[in-house]
Amino acid sequence: MEKASHLSVIVDLSPTQWHLSAQTSNQHPLSVETFLSQLLAFLNAHIASKHENSLVVFGALPGKSVMLYSPTELLSDDVPSLDANSYLPFKLVDSTVVQRIMNEFDAIGELKEEPPCALVGAVTKALCYINRITHPSSTTAGVAEDPSVIHDPRILILSVSPDLSSSYIPIMNAIFSAQKLKVTIDVCKVYGPDTVFLQQAAHLTNGSYIYLERRDALLQYLIMSFLSPTPIRKILAVPKQDKIDFRAACFCHKNIVDIGFVCSVCLSIFCQPLPVCSTCRTKFPINTLKRLNAARPTITPANSRIGLPLANLNNTASPRPTPTPPNGMSSLR
Ligand SMILES: [Zn+2]
Ligand SMILES: [Zn+2]
Structure with missing residues (x-):
C-alpha cells in the first residue's frame, strides 16, 4: 500500500x-x-x-x-x-x-x-x-x-x-x-x-x-x-536533467571556476595555485606552484567548458606528486 x-x-x-x-x-x-x-x-x-x-x-x-x-x-x-x-x-x-x-x-x-x-x-x-x-x-x-x-x-x-x-x-x-x-x-x-x-x-x-x-x-x-x-x-519515469553542470566555486573568491586547484590534504578548491592552503595551512613546494602556473591555459569563452564531476576531486587529490592534467582539477602537490 x-x-x-x-x-x-x-x-x-x-x-x-x-x-x-x-x-x-x-x-x-x-x-x-x-x-x-x-x-x-x-x-x-x-x-x-x-x-x-x-x-x-x-x-x-x-x-x-x-x-x-x-x-x-x-x-x-x-x-x-x-x-x-x-x-x-x-x-x-x-x-x-x-x-x-x-x-x-x-x-x-x-x-x-x-x-x-x-x-x-x-x-x-x-x-x-x-x-x-x-x-x-x-x-x-x-x-x-x-x-x-x-x-x-x-x-x-x-x-x-x-x-x-x-x-x-x-x-x-x-x-x-x-x-x-x-x-x-x-x-x-x-x-x-x-x-x-x-x-x-x-x-x-x-x-x-x-x-x-x-x-x-x-x-x-x-x-x-x-x-x-x-x-x-x-x-x-519522471524527467531528469540529461546534462549537469558540475562546476564548483573556489573557496578564495567564491567564483564558479572551470579549472580549479584542489588542496591534496583538505580538498579545498582554489581558482589559482596558492603557496599555503588557506583552510588547513599546508605549504606546497614552490616548484609545483611554478609548474602549475606554467601549465594553466588561458581561459577564453570558447574553451570554457562544463567542469569535471566533484567525485573526481578524490582522484586528483592524492598526496603523491601527480602530473598536471591539461584541464580540470589539479592537485596542489
Ligand atoms: Zn578564487
Ligand atoms: Zn588544505
Whole structure:
C-alpha cells in the first residue's frame, strides 16, 4: 500500500526576479500572482492525494527565510472562517500562505536595497523540520506525526534567482545532510538561468531538476513531475536533467571556476595555485606552484567548458606528486 509522504516546498520570493519574470517582453510572462494560484493548486493536490500526507511551505526572501505554512504551527488568526463551499485543509493552506507572503512583501517595501535571497536558509530549515518529524524522540512534545508513517521525505525548490556563488559551501553541506536523511531534493527552475548548485543538489539526492520552458504550463509540470512520491517515480519515469553542470566555486573568491586547484590534504578548491592552503595551512613546494602556473591555459569563452564531476576531486587529490592534467582539477602537490 502506498504510504504517506512528506513534502517541503521552498518558494524563491525574490521581488526583482519576479518583476522581471512578469515582463511582457518574455516569451511566456509569469507573474507572482499567477504563479501562486498554480502553486496552491499543486499544494492542494498533494494534500488531497492521501489523508496522511504532510506539507510545509518555506519562503526564501531577501536576506531571510520564513516558514509560510506548517500544520503544526498555525496561529489562531491563521484559521479562516468556516465556509460551506470550501474544504478546510485547502482553505487553511491557501489563506495562510497568501497572507504570510503578503505580510513579508509589505515588510520588504521598507528595505532600501535588496539583499540576495536566503535560499540555503530555507533549505536548512526544511531539513531541520524533516529531521524533527522523522526523529521524534529528540523533539519537544506536541508533534503528532508518527515516525513510522513518514517515508521518502521530499523538498521541492521553486527557484527564480541565479546562483549565489558565496553560498556554495553552505549548499553543499545542505546536500550532504539531505543525503544522510535520505531526503530527495527536486528543483523546478521557474525563471532565470540554470543554477549550477541546484542541478547538483537534485543530482546528488536522486531528485529531478526541471527547467521550465513553457512557463504558462507551470501547474502541468508540477503535477506531472513532482506530485508523485519517490517510489512511484520509477514507474512514471519522471524527467531528469540529461546534462549537469558540475562546476564548483573556489573557496578564495567564491567564483564558479572551470579549472580549479584542489588542496591534496583538505580538498579545498582554489581558482589559482596558492603557496599555503588557506583552510588547513599546508605549504606546497614552490616548484609545483611554478609548474602549475606554467601549465594553466588561458581561459577564453570558447574553451570554457562544463567542469569535471566533484567525485573526481578524490582522484586528483592524492598526496603523491601527480602530473598536471591539461584541464580540470589539479592537485596542489
Ligand atoms: Zn578564487
Ligand atoms: Zn588544505
